[in-house]
Amino acid sequence: MSAVTTGRIHSWDLSTGVDGPGTRFVLFVSGCPLRCLYCANPDTWHMRDGREATVDEVMAEIGPCGGFITTAGGGVTVTGGEPLLQPAFTAAVLRRCKEAGLHTALDTSGLLGARASDELLADTDLVLLDIKSFDSTTYRKLTGGALAPTLGFVTRLEALGKRVWIRYVLVPGWTDDEIAVDGLAAFLSGLGCVDRVDVLPFHKLGAAKYDALDIPFPLHDTPVPDPALVDRVRGRFREHGLVAH
Numbered sequence: 001m002s003a004v005t006t007g008r009i010h011s012w013d014l015s016t017g018v019d020g021p022g023t024r025f026v027l028f029v030s031g032c033p034l035r036c037l038y039c040a041n042p043d044t045w046h047m048r049d050g051r052e053a054t055v056d057e058v059m060a061e062i063g064p065c066g067g068f069i070t071t072a073g074g075g076v077t078v079t080g081g082e083p084l085l086q087p088a089f090t091a092a093v094l095r096r097c098k099e100a101g102l103h104t105a106l107d108t109s110g111l112l113g114a115r116a117s118d119e120l121l122a123d124t125d126l127v128l129l130d131i132k133s134f135d136s137t138t139y140r141k142l143t144g145g146a147l148a149p150t151l152g153f154v155t156r157l158e159a160l161g162k163r164v165w166i167r168y169v170l171v172p173g174w175t176d177d178e179i180a181v182d183g184l185a186a187f188l189s190g191l192g193c194v195d196r197v198d199v200l201p202f203h204k205l206g207a208a209k210y211d212a213l214d215i216p217f218p219l220h221d222t223p224v225p226d227p228a229l230v231d232r233v234r235g236r237f238r239e240h241g242l243v244a245h
């Protein structure tokens with residue numbers, strides 16, 4: 001029996017794409033210490049807005065999907081919000097998934113990486129690590145938090161031999177600076193743990209959620225990146241020997 005049996009969650013869903021390999025059961029937990037200007041899920045920011053769920057309840061939802069997602073080369077991804085804001089609950093879910101023979105992924109900003117125990121990481125097959133900028137000043141302005149813990153976390157993942165996919169949201173005027181992109185690419189190319197870099201074009205699909213919450217969407221007037229810019233940034237990562245999508 002897991003020591004921690006309840007957490008606060010936003011929702012769950014099935015997805016195929018950027019949440020890890022294959023078809024994923026994606027668990028969105030509530031609460032996030034960052035406030036990314038482009039965040040598409042402001043409804044996950046506060047733990048109080050989530051609902052309490054037990055690990056057993058989560059596993060009961062995953063159970064019927066287990067065969068299907070495994071056959072489809074997938075697994076379970078814990079995301080948010082920020083899963084490491086509830087590290088014991090997240091660890092318990094990951095543990096139960098591993099006991100069920102499921103592939104596991106943890107989607108995190110890395111800000112709270114120090115809260116991830118070695119046991120939690122041992123039950124994590126893949127870390128989806130969002131590095132939101134390689135420039136610490138830009139990172140602070142974009143997210144409200146500090147970059148250093150994320151870089152420290154990926155260094156720890158490297159030492160542990162974890163598999164890592166980097167996620168990089170491309171926002172014109174914010175994260176398209178070539179020097180910063182090249183700096184990140186050079187840093188990542190020195191890490192053997194990084195299997196791929198997903199360059200995710202900024203979008204405004206979450207704008208309606210801001211309206212519903214009656215808070216301003218800070219990047220309302222920021223353009224989405226054009227395909228040529230996305231290709232160019234992916235190309236910068238590839239020039240450093242990285243697999244970029």
Ligand code: SF4
Binds near residue numbers: 036039109
């Ligand atoms: S870390 Fe994720 S959930 Fe938190 S504010 Fe940033 S984009 Fe939103």
